[in-house]
Amino acid sequence: MSQIASIMAFVSPQPLHSSDRADDQHLKRFKSFRTNDLNDNVSEIRNQVSSICRSACVHLEQLDLSLVSIFMDDSYPAVYQDLIAGTLDYIDFTIKCLDKSELNAAEKHWEGWIHQINFELDRSIVSVVSSTALYHLHNEDTRFGRELVIHLTELVIPIIKLSRLFFNKLSRRGMNSKPLASSTGMNSQQIRCLSESAHAVWMTIAELLNLLDKANKAPEADPVYTWGITQEIKNLASQFEAPLLIAVLYLVPLIPERDPDHNYYRDWFATWNTQMVLATNRFLHVARSTDRIPS
The missing domain is CATH 1.20.81 (Receptor-associated Protein)
Incomplete structure (x- = not known):
């Protein structure tokens, strides 16, 4: 020793x-x-x-x-x-x-947080469904009752799914299943950013759902303003900026250009980004339609 x-x-x-x-x-x-x-x-x-x-x-x-x-x-x-x-x-x-590759080193740190993102996805679905097998496993009080809160939660579900999909695509179920070089042009700060990104995303999703839950239960005399909700969704979108750039600049180039997967992953991340922008803007459009959650 x-x-x-x-x-x-x-x-x-x-x-x-x-x-x-x-x-x-x-x-x-x-x-x-x-x-x-x-x-x-x-x-x-x-x-x-x-x-x-x-x-x-x-x-x-x-x-x-x-x-x-x-x-x-x-x-x-x-x-x-x-x-x-x-x-x-x-x-x-x-x-x-x-x-192992630097992507593998980063994934080792985020694996547990993907389970937490899955939990938040289930939580959001249970909050808006009325009659499913999943719903019957939960207390009736978990379902939201206010129309705008339900609508916003329905709009956040695709955003959570896209968040999970991003990490799944980078994980051993996706890009990390390929034999990648052990090192890239990334520095430690960038690897750390990638390794901690799932945790940051999970915390923001959890806080967003907590705000929606609070808005659903708030008394008329003390309503929840939508400003805080829109800030959280913008925070969530911004947390993908650095990981997405890292994926495109450092990880996709590890796949040889003659490999069909090179273009596949390049195009996939571009499409994912477009879908994330659209989903985020749909949420913001509805949230900004009023300054507070009506009872």
Whole structure:
């Protein structure tokens, strides 16, 4: 373990370089974003090895070696096997990460947030449906009752679907399924932006639905103004500007031009952007038709 620590100190000296460096695009696998990820993985390996050692110490302390019976129920070997197998798997995962693409490194950070976006999509659908199997799984109070709130929620559903579709297209279900080069012209700041984009999108979607829920329940004396709702939808649209540019400038060019998928992904992102602009403008047009949500 001391050898591993020495190697990591050389590759990623303390204090760690900022993972938001904008001048390391030439460092390939040694960009600060990648070395920070590697350092985190190695720290986890060290923790797992320590757990194995602690488990062994406890086992030895519990054994009275002079009185051990052949009938003694000793389950510790199974514990060791599970801990060791898990650690070996994580070591293998860490080694493979070194050869993975920067898109793969970013996706590792956003995977969990896609599930949260799916949750918000279900939440929005349940809020406007009247009679479906999905609806019957939820309390009747979850359905919106005010006409404008229902209409705005119906308009936000395509925006949430487009948000999810963007990340699915970049993920292992889409572009990341192709054998991409391990490094691009991106710097660590751009990789970080891509890796955190799904989290930012989810938070904005959740806040938007919270505002719609608040508008649906607000008393007449204290109405919700549509300004805050329009700001959230504009925030959501703006959060795709950098990831979309990164995809077009750095990720699509990784696919050789002779590969039909090169033009496919280039055209797909252009079409996606058009659909997102149209969906956002439809929402804003309706939201701006009044300054407050009528009761």
